[in-house]
Amino acid sequence: MELRHLISFLAIADELHFGRAAASLHLAQPSLSQHLRRLERSVGVELVARNSHEVRLTPAGEAFLGLARDIVAKVDQAGAAARAAAAGKVGTLRIGYNFPAGQRILPGVLTTLDSRHPAIDVEMFELRTGPQLAALAEGKLDVAMVYGKPSSTSLRSRHLLRVPLVAIVGEKHRWAGRRRVPFGELAAESCVLFNRAQSAAMYDTILSAAQSSGIRLTIAEEVDDPGATAILAAIKPVVGFASAARGVFGGTPGSPRTTSVALYDPVPILDLYVAWSDARNPLVEAFLGCLPATLT
Template sequence: MAPSSDIGPGIELRHLISFLAIAEELHFGRAAARLHLAQPSLSQHLQRLERSVGVELVARNSHEVRLTPAGEAFRERAQDIVARVRRAAQAARAAAAGRAGTVRVGYNFPAGQRVLPAALATLNARHPEIDLEMSEMRTGPQLAALGEGRLDVAMVYGRPLAADLRSRHLLRVPLVAVVGLRHPWAARERVPFVELAGESCILFNRAQSSAMYDAIFSAAQTSGIRLTVAEEVDDPHATAIIAAIKPVVGFASALRGRMADGATGGPRTKTVRLYDPVPILDLYAVWRAQPGPLVEAFLSCLPASSEVTI
């Protein structure tokens, strides 16, 4: 049995749609053609609606068609009702197609700055029924959460090689050095990587971000130097605090470094470009094989691959 189209005592959705067409066209012939109805049927819809409401909504004579004051007042409410019904139908179709629900997304700082804003805007425009649950984490914790089913998509440094994971390149990001304002490098715009041979460095446990860790040590190997690791700190903000007060060198993505340089009220640091070589990180979206329609919808909204310049 088909569901009733009644939306109130004696009021049917099709009667509201017919009334709104008349209200917009102010011409019965054009309104009927727009709705692919015979003109007598359109007139009948209006008559039934007016009987249900109990007042005249449209006045017409041989010269004009116009809304009565009651019709003007009714029009806005009718538009809202029809729009709500249409949105409800869209939500139902989205749910039936697996396009309504929540996608759990992990991300790091560069993804939050360069990828997620555009992806969210596109997702909201294309799939307003899909919500995102977002968590900022480093690469290691993200991949662990993805493997345990606590995340649907991870935005991480490095491309995982696991057979049950899929990935897509999003962003190429240079690494920079982070030093306090009293450090000798603070007066310099860029420094060759080889000069790190004479510096004490702050690093982090490799499990936190293996791609970033390896990029730093690969650049050291290319430069023919050994890094001196004075401290190991897993929190990027804590790294900046230590660099601000001690004569050590930390590392950050160019995007995080720029943000720290412009910040007020936090640790006072300066970012310095590294070169010869420039340590580079590649950011990927990573998800499990056979992701399902919700994740596929989110992935389709990710922006094209890009590169951060320094």
């Protein structure tokens, strides 16, 4: 099985037209057809069915497609890593992060990275932990800054910070103006939560605090976007949850305001980690080298 044959198959799968696929690869159509035949002989099954009216993937071709994309992507990543190493760390580093990381860690780290490695470009994506880890596993991110130590054996991680959670309420909520409340008082409140897959560590920390307080939370709304959580808390008599870093912002300009209230007995606390693939990547190594030894 040759890489060029996989690339030809992917072009056919994308275009579902041999002429356009050949043109996209700057190949003659007979050469493209030959690549496909050789790939199918190597795999042992028909991957593409065609007649005078249409070109389509067979069920075997559909099953083969995703893994073929992964193989070609991994080869591209390997080439990029090799070129970056040869050129002294040149390339684009894709960083996932959450709000506390964006506020407390990235500004300083990126300043240091730019001064030490000015040829490294950075792309940043603010996401919850679940989507970050999925993107890291799929090779769409190089670094993730997430809640909770990742359990995957294919990932490495380093602890960065401990992040307290706070309650978020609207300015007319009966808690507004209070500096802090015991967690157990949430028994009398309706709460806004999110799907656990979005951030398992945060979800479990909140429910663990409720269990420690001997209460059961009433979940009135389930919203995955933190901004939408703040809007709901601002306009409804509900309580949302956020990191203390996000809580101090009190909503976006022009929208209904929220206020944060510290929680205690217990204080729900999250551990923030930086995570990356265990495959060597010089760009990731450069980023990690710019992280301070200790963070407070």
